[in-house]
Amino acid sequence: MNAGFLKGFPDLPPIWFAGFCGAAWLLARELPLTTAFGPLWWGLGVLLAVAGVALIGWSAWWFWMHRTPIEPHHDPRALITEGPYRFSRNPIYLAMLAMLTGYVFWLGVLSPVLLPVLFHQVLTRRFIEDEEARLVAAFGLEARRYLQVTRRWL
Template sequence: MKHFPDLPPVWLLLGLVLAWVLATWLPLVRLFGPAWQAAGVLLALAGTGLILWAAWWFWRKRTTIEPHHEPGRLIVEGPYRFSRNPIYLGMLAILTGAVLWHGALSGLPLPFAFAAILTRRFIAPEEAALRRAFGAEAHDYLDRTRRWL
């Protein structure tokens, strides 16, 4: 894994591929029907919209969106009023939507695993970086705003 690009979109892509593989080769039980497939598509579209909205705020504030870089500004507007991690929440919605669309029982653990990976590999270090960079302002924001929803 020395050359694995440790970035959230790569982990999302891996989750989407795993959702397809599990649904195709090891579905265990098909749980969902057309209504769930439609819900999955809508959830994935909403997640995409949330990602775009949150990313626009990075552009607007002229700060980096790269998870392994030091933050230049603390964004507390837009979707960041409701969630500290709207981009990751959008990615989680996309993966959950894909799992619902595929309808296989075997895919249900994937969103939970993805959330755990995001929390450990990205969110916790990013929150520590925010505290270092912005001190009391970051502490206040992190205390009053939920991590996910």
């Protein structure tokens, strides 16, 4: 994305998440396509959303414990490899993706089903790639090892 497009835009993952949720709602309302989903999908949607909220809380706690900024585009003061960071380098982004997917399931229509795929790409390009480079710049070989042995998503 070009920087001029985002000038003045609060470039934060929760803002992008809210925008994608809004787009999902709008697509479901204005272009539902089909209502093939049923109560099982709604339940799965709620489960994914609740799990996402819990994962965000658990992950954020580790940022607080290490006293390092949680906001993207800031230089890290610690390399977090404990808790959920043992399984995923990006558990907060994974949680947001799960919550968006859960919301799409809960809406119960087909039209917004590709939004989680697009959100995944936005998170990777806008935030994750830069954060990984910042980790390597700050922690060198230790960060490189972590990036090699821990998956980006799951």
